[in-house]
Amino acid sequence: MKPLVAIVGRPNVGKSTFFNRMIGERMAIVEDLPGTTRDRLYGDTDWNGRDFTLIDTGGLEFGNDIPVGQVGLHGQPGDLMNHVMDQVHLAIEEADVIVFLVDARSGITAADEEVAALLRKSNKPVILAANKADNAARRMDAVEFYALGLGEPIVISSIQGSGTGDLLDVIVEALPSREEMEEEDEEGITRIAIVGRPNVGKSSLLNGILGSPRSIVSDVPGTTRDTIDTSLEYEGRQLRIIDTAGIRRRGRVGPGVEKYSVLRSTRAIERCDVAVLLIDASEGLTAQDTHIAGIIQEQNKGVIIVVNKWDLAQEQRRAEREGVYARPDEEIESAEGYREIIGEGLKFLPYAPVIFASAKTGYHVKSILDTALQIADTRYLRIPTSRLNEMLREAVRRFDPSVIRSRPLKLYYGTQTRVNPPTFVFFVNDPQAVHFSYERYLENRLRETFSFKGTAIRMFFRPRTREERR
Ligand code: GDP
Numbered sequence: 001m002k003p004l005v006a007i008v009g010r011p012n013v014g015k016s017t018f019f020n021r022m023i024g025e026r027m028a029i030v031e032d033l034p035g036t037t038r039d040r041l042y043g044d045t046d047w048n049g050r051d052f053t054l055i056d057t058g059g060l061e062f063g064n065d066i067p068v069g070q071v072g073l074h075g076q077p078g079d080l081m082n083h084v085m086d087q088v089h090l091a092i093e094e095a096d097v098i099v100f101l102v103d104a105r106s107g108i109t110a111a112d113e114e115v116a117a118l119l120r121k122s123n124k125p126v127i128l129a130a131n132k133a134d135n136a137a138r139r140m141d142a143v144e145f146y147a148l149g150l151g152e153p154i155v156i157s158s159i160q161g162s163g164t165g166d167l168l169d170v171i172v173e174a175l176p177s178r179e180e181m182e183e184e185d186e187e188g189i190t191r192i193a194i195v196g197r198p199n200v201g202k203s204s205l206l207n208g209i210l211g212s213p214r215s216i217v218s219d220v221p222g223t224t225r226d227t228i229d230t231s232l233e234y235e236g237r238q239l240r241i242i243d244t245a246g247i248r249r250r251g252r253v254g255p256g257v258e259k260y261s262v263l264r265s266t267r268a269i270e271r272c273d274v275a276v277l278l279i280d281a282s283e284g285l286t287a288q289d290t291h292i293a294g295i296i297q298e299q300n301k302g303v304i305i306v307v308n309k310w311d312l313a314q315e316q317r318r319a320e321r322e323g324v325y326a327r328p329d330e331e332i333e334s335a336e337g338y339r340e341i342i343g344e345g346l347k348f349l350p351y352a353p354v355i356f357a358s359a360k361t362g363y364h365v366k367s368i369l370d371t372a373l374q375i376a377d378t379r380y381l382r383i384p385t386s387r388l389n390e391m392l393r394e395a396v397r398r399f400d401p402s403v404i405r406s407r408p409l410k411l412y413y414g415t416q417t418r419v420n421p422p423t424f425v426f427f428v429n430d431p432q433a434v435h436f437s438y439e440r441y442l443e444n445r446l447r448e449t450f451s452f453k454g455t456a457i458r459m460f461f462r463p464r465t466r467e468e469r470r
């Protein structure tokens with residue numbers, strides 16, 4: 001998902017001209033929405049290596065449920081102003097960055113003031129741009145837009161193209177970081193990816209899950225060629241299982257199968273809420289398992305580590321004890337041994353629950369599903385800002401970050417910006433002063449206070465001054 005940049009402003013300030021200029025040869029039109037008055041509303045572009053989508057809100061029409069454009073009133077000033085305000089509301093809700101365009105030729109109008117008042121109250125980054133500044137005199141005049149209380153206007157001429165590069169620089173600077181842009185997905189459907197090396201038991205686990213009595217199954221037409229999605233209802237909830245085993249059954253793949261399985265796992269992980277990583281209990285933790293676990297961690301997903309074929313491992317251990325069967329090279333680990341090996345080998349996933357299971361006998365298969373659902377719920381937790389800041393105050397009281405470093409850290413406040421994965425932004429005096437150990441301390445406080453289970457949590461530290469600029 002790309003960040004969305006909305007152009008707002010009253011009619012005739014040059015929104016469409018500016019938009020069309022930005023949609024130069026490099027930019028591809030992505031889609032035309034029905035019910036719009038202009039043919040081009042959305043366009044993708046990139047600047048300084050960042051991709052984003054630009055939207056010209058001037059072309060949006062709203063349905064009848066929104067009282068704009070009543071019959072006979074088209075073109076009346078009040079009517080138009082409602083329309084503009086609706087566009088601004090929409091931009092505030094939807095966009096990541098808002099470009100507020102004003103007309104340097106006409107100076108500040110009452111409509112500009114009304115829009116500015118609404119934008120000042122929003123929590124979105126707003127960039128003020130004074131268009132139609134075609135000559136030096138107009139560029140000087142544009143200074144008056146300071147009065148709108150949105151900072152320094154960027155002076156541009158959409159017709160001549162002057163100043164637009166500066167404007168793009170400022171837009172790109174205000175975009176959320178790439179990590180913050182990960183999509184929030186269809187609510188209500190929990191997507192579980194079953195991943196792991198070939199032969200760990202992925203298909204067997206899927207079959208075990210589908211065999212459980214309360215599931216209703218339907219195949220979802222493959223979203224990608226390499227994975228097969230299965231939808232089912234489990235305890236009143238919609239699940240989608242992303243299985244990566246499918247393709248292998250169509251024809252055994254020769255050399256390179258392991259490498260290819262990582263590729264398939266990566267795609268499945270990208271699309272899931274919770275990844276179920278299968279490890280073969282009879283073989284132990286391998287480098288390949290660690291590799292896949294690393295991808296899950298990088299993608300900030302929910303995760304369960306399943307030590308599968310536990311029946312087999314138990315049998316092997318019994319045989320070993322009885323001296324019937326022994327593997328001279330390595331011994332089969334106990335559950336405690338496995339916990340240690342996983343704790344050490346996958347220490348970058350300290351929050352991952354470990355389940356010993358058997359896809360073959362059904363042992364703990366239900367528990368895998370139940371845990372996956374709990375983790376999915378955790379990922380959608382929304383912590384009220386007041387409770388978060390209560391926690392922060394308490395955390396700082398216990399362990400004051402300003403006394404541990406030469407560069408003192410002041411933690412002002414925090415807010416949860418996204419769910420799935422839970423994402424927090426903390427406003428501080430100096431992000432450079434946030435020591436790794438303090439970050440980990442805060443993460444642990446978050447996990448303990450709000451019971452985040454089995455999922456990555458993302459934390460960003462922002463200088464407070466930038467927030468105040470908005
Ligand atoms: P919108 O309703 O805000 O989308 O405004 P338009 O893009 O349709 O532009 C309104 C009018 O202003 C058109 O006649 C444009 O040619 C003109 N216009 C747009 N940008 C500039 C500019 O930078 N300089 C001048 N002189 N005219 C401009």
Ligand code: GDP
Pocket residue numbers: 196197198199200201202203204205245308309310311312357358359360361
């Ligand atoms: P995939 O390649 O990851 O999909 O693995 P499969 O589900 O095809 O399983 C590979 C082999 O391991 C098959 O022969 C399964 O019967 C066997 N297997 C899978 N799960 C278990 C288990 O829990 N216990 C035992 N004993 N065998 C299993």
